[in-house]
Amino acid sequence: MPTAYDIILEGLKMSAVKSLGCAEASYRGSSNIRIFIGLLALTFLAFILRTLRIDFQPLWWDEGWSVYFATADVPTMIARTAIDIHPPLYYLILRLWILIIGSSAAAVRHFSVLAGTLSVPLIFLIGRRLFDVRVGIMASLVMALAPFHIYYSQEARMYALVAFLVLASIYLFLSLLEREGAASPVQWLLYIVITSLAMYTQYYAVFIPVSQTVFVLAGLRRDSGFLVRWVGAQFALVLAYLPWVLYSGGKLVMYVSTKMVKEGDLPVGLHTYFQEHLLAFSTGHLSEARAFLSWIAIVFVALIVVGIVGYLRYGAQHYFGIWRPTRAVAFTLTYLLLPLSLGYLVNLRYPFTSPGIERLFLLSAPAFYLLVALGLTWLWRRLHLWWPICLFLLVVSAPSLVDFYSVERYAGDDYRPLIETVQALARTDDVIVAVHPWQIGYFHAYYDGQLPQLYLTPKEPTDVTSEEWAADPALMARDLDGLLLEHRFLWFPAHQALGRILESDAEGYLSQRYYPILSQWFADSTRLSCYAGGQELDTRGEQADFGDKVSLLAYSMTSGPVEASWGAVLMDLRWRVDAELDGKYQIALRLTDEEGQVWASQDSEPVGRLRSFHEQPVGSEMSDHHGLLIPAGTPPGFYELRLGLYRLRDGRWLEILDREGSPQGVEVALGTVEVLAPSSSPPKEALFIQHPRQADFAPGIRFLGYSLGGETFQTGDAVEMTLFWQALADLEEDYYASVRLHDSGGQTRAAIEGPLAKSDYPSSVWARGQLVRGFQSLLLPAGLTSGKYDLSLSLYRPTDGGLLPLRRWGLDWGDSCVLGTIEVRARAHEVEQPPSIGHTMSMRLGEVVQFLGYDLDRQEVSAGDSLHLTLYWQALSEMGTSYTVFNHLIDTENHIWGQMDGTPGGGSLPTSSWIAGEYVIDEYEILVQEGVPPGEYLIETGMYDLATMIRLSVFDAQGAGMGDRILLEATPIYVSP
Structure with missing residues (x-):
């Protein structure tokens, strides 16, 4: 294919042969230089606008298809495009482009940028030939600023290319018409080649030679020789296109017919059809929020009317084009309206009404821009000034451009976060299973580095939307089994639209046979799942009773060793539902160290979230598989895997009951897991740092950033921080981190110090390049006032307290870095002591809380009723722990028949926020269990540390120990039959 430079050069040569007349000659010399500089400036402007924020809009499905085709082998590409709605030339050229430039989203879009930018000088040549130099310059400006043209010059599709090729065909066509019998065979051959290339780029490009032929026949004079040559050229076009028609015609018709049935689109009315296309040509594709800007199209239509009328009336006196005014306008209107009209007829038989379908006629939009330029040139001649016209065009184009550059069009289908997650966690020995070819294209465009294997689910030979797996579930099972046998993990981005039947079938099979280790939603349309294949499970356990509602009958798990970042703990669970459940319950898996710190967690419903406990019949059993991924940065060592169940609605945990029915906490220990350092370093992205930072501390520790549980906190809250580190060298000493909270005056109001990671994994054993994460919990004092506070970080040697300097460019830059700002809200x-307490008592809990008494709404209840209990506390001092209050309805054997545990004040009054002398009124609703035997019961209350499950000791008014609970003996509860 000739380059754009060759086309323009040939056009300039042909222009030089023909005399331009006296008026045209006036533009020679210095005037020609000004024109050239102006055209160069407009071309540069077009390039800037087409590259501006080129990565802002995410790739959408069609662009994914482009990359999929362009990265496939050529035979597959040809076969697939034969049943697609576009011919293969664009994909072939894009394939070569990718081999040179790369397949990133920006790279593949820059090919369209190139085609769109080169169209600007080409429309100048056409405008100058049809009308005059001023119209050519204005047409270049209109196209350079056109939102519609910019939109598709930033899209990895064939529309910018076909518009460029059509412009080249138009220019060559005009040259042939002007030369008539004097045109050389080379010029005819060039026209045939360029037009054929356009037709091999987009099917609707065939409307261009049809429109040209109509214009030739309508304006034919007695030059029968030109007509013969023209018919011969069209016959050559047919011959050039015939092989593709024979190869793909039947397949294409079958595919389009199937697509029509599936999508069910209806033909668009004539008025709506032309209105939508002219609107798109004027303002591009406006977002829903700025659809009101569509009135701008009226301005462009008015300019066209003014331009045509003015040119037809005064063209001979004020314009200096080669063509007669009526002929120039007639051709431009033919170029604009005839392809659109033919497209409308196609719409009546094969309707497609997807958003943005006007893109199919970007090839006719230059005619629209020429007519707009005609109107602007008329204003230019009336005002005798060019800059107000340019400013006016910029003003009417700017709102649409701002909309395009600032509103994300496919936010719900943005695969960038999903692919970043896969890239952070996957290895090259994994496999990614995609149902849709455009997903394959997304991974080629957005995945940085060596891809895992990409596997496209098998398709029917004549329809890429028909799935062989859907017709043959046994084939799906065999293929999935084979993939997981050969690969570490299987990643499955399941598109949850377009029916999602196959996606659901595949997820169901994988979740029942293998180990789900990740299930994460991205926007509303896609769920990313990851599965591990089967391994030998070497640790086994027996039954655990969760509140007499659900039983864990048996389990088995891997005990390791498991690599951090790359490995997962796999487990098989066997459940039985023992009672009716009111709402969804989640399975909580926690990997904890000896201090209770959670290093890995997963919350899900059974069978990969495909089944729910509360939907299962009482007495039913089910098998359940889970995989817990060990996150990057987890220090090597031994950890305990714990499991619990909680209600999703309110986060209430089910108590673990022993054989006598006594509570034993809310988690059961499944076993010990050994974690190893990764055999190969994971990327930093695998840490998923919420607030990335970079600060290098001598002698070789890099702080990578931190994550917080929020940005706004209340007094008494613990600010849970995860700090991320990288060893830049082999460290010889142990270092500690100090995190401080500063007020606006710089005064330290709270601080926490401790090891960088685990106490049994000091920095002195870190390996060079190793990624490590650690946790710090900074308690916000109860006496803080509302406001913003800064967090700072410093490192020191615990042996002598010496601070480590920050290093930058080989110099010391202080000894602390600012992490960020948090907002603290005081309450x-x-x-003042409560005015009245129904049942006064005087009990002390530890050395920190005084129990003053309680109120109870009633003492006679039935099964299923609730008791309203109000507790009265007084803080004896500030506390560094947020204690949990327990309230149990117990029988004489201490069996629990009703329970409500929680943070005081329904979570709003944690004990860590109490100040010395403060009174707290604390209310609870205790639900009496169904099936409770009639009789007399008591309420016991008290406090415990949820992290350790240790209760506060209770003392009476004389200081005598009373155990670890307070019995409300003054108000026995009577349960009636």
Whole structure:
């Protein structure tokens, strides 16, 4: 294919042969230089606008298809495009482009940028030939600023290319018409080649030679020789296109017919059809929020009317084109309207009404821009100034451009976060299973580095939307089994639209046979799942009773060793539902160290979230598989895997009951897991740092950033921080981190110090390049005032307290870095004693809380009723722990028949926010269990540390120990039959 430079050069040569007349000659010399500089400036402007924020809009499905075709082998590409709605030339050229430039989203879009940018000088040549130099310059400006043209010059599709090729065909066509019998065979051959290339780029490009032929026949004079040559050229076009028609015609018709049935689109009316296309040519594709800007199209239509009328009336006196005014306008209107009209007829038989379908006629949009330029040139001649016209065009184009550059069009289908997640966690020995070819294209465009194997689910030979797996579930099972046998993990981005039947079938099979280790939603349309294949499970356990509602009958798991970042703990669970459940319950898996710190977690419903406990019949059993991924940065060592169940609605945990029915906490220990350092370093992205930072501390520790549980906190809250580190060298000493909270005056109001990671994994054993994460919990004092506070970080040697300097460019830059700012909200504290307490008591819990008494709404209840209990506390001092209050309805054997545990004040009054002397009124609803035997019961209350499950000791008014609970003996509860 000739380059754009060759086309323009040939056009300039042909222009030089023909005399331009006296008026045209006036543009020679210095005037020609000004024109050249102006055209160069407009071309540069077009390039800037077409590269501006080129990565802002995410790839959408069609662009994914482009990359999929362009990265496939050529035979597959040809076969697939034969049943697609576009011929293969664009994909072939894009394939060569990718081999040179790369397959990233920006790279593949830059090919369209190139085609769109080169169209700007080409429309100048056409405008100058049809009308005059001023119209050519204005047409270049209109196209350079056109939102519609910019939109598709930033899209990895064939539309910018076909528009460029059509412009080249138009220019060559005009040259042939002007030369008539004097045109050389080379010029005819060039026209045939360029037009054929356009037709091999987009099917609707065939409307261009049809329109040209109509114009030739309508304006034919007595030059029968030209007509013969023209018919011969069209016959050559047919011959050039015939092989593709024979190869793909039947397949294409079958595919389009199937697509029509599936999508069910209806033909668009004539008025709506032309209105939508002219609107798109004027303003591009406006977002829903800025659809009101569509009125701008009226301005462009008015310019066209003014331009045509003015040119037809005064063209001979004020314009200096080669063509007669009526002929120039007639051709431009033919170029614009005839392809659109033929497209409308196709719409009546094969309707497609997807959003943005006007893109199919970007090839006719230059005619629209020429007519707009005609109107602007008329204004230019009336005002005798060019800059107000340019400013006016910029003003009417700017709102649409701002909309395009600032509103993400496919936010719900943005695969970038999903692919970043896969890239952070996957290895080259994994496999990614895609149902849709455009997903394959997304991974080629967005995945940085060596891809895992990409596997496209088998398709029917004549329809890429028909799935062989859907017709043959046994084939699906065999293929999935084979993939997981050969690969470490299987990644499955399941598109949850377009029916999602196959996606659901595949997820169901994988979740029942293998080990789900990740299930994460991205926007509303896609769920990313990851599965591990079967391994030998070497640790086994027996039954655990979760509140007499659900039983864990048996389990088995891998005990390791498991590599951090790359490995997962796999487990088989066997459940039985023992009672009716009110709502969804989640399975909580936690990997904890000896201090109770959670290093890995997963919350899900059974069978990969495909089944729910509360939907299962009482007495039913089910098998359940889970995989817990060990996150990057987890220090090597031994950890305990714990399991619990909680209600999703309110986060209430089910108690683990022993054989006598006594609570034993809310988690059961499944076994010990050994974690190893990764055999190969994971990428930093695998840490998923919420607030990336980079600060290098001598002698070789890099702080990578931190993550917080929020940005706004209340007094008494613990600010849970995860700090991320990288060893830049082999460290010889142990270092500690100090995190401090500063007020606006720089005064330290709170601080926490501790090891960088685990106490049994000091920095002195870190390997060069190793990624490590650690946790710090900074308690916000109860006495803080509301406001913003800064967090700072410093490192020191615990042996002598010496601070480590920050290093930058080989110099010391202080000894601390600012992490960020948090907002703290203080609450009011009640220091007046409650006016009345129904049942006064005087009990002390530890050395920190005084129990003053309680109120109870009633003492006679039935099964299923609730008791309203109000507790009265007084803080004796500030506390560094947020204690949980327990309230149990117990029988004489201490069996629990009703329970409500929680943070005081329904979570709003944690004990860590109490100040000395503060009074707290604390209310609870205790639900009496179904099936409770009639009789007399008591309520016991008290406090415990949820992290350790250790209760506060209770003392009476004389200081005598009373155990670890308070019995509300003054108000026995009577349960009636």
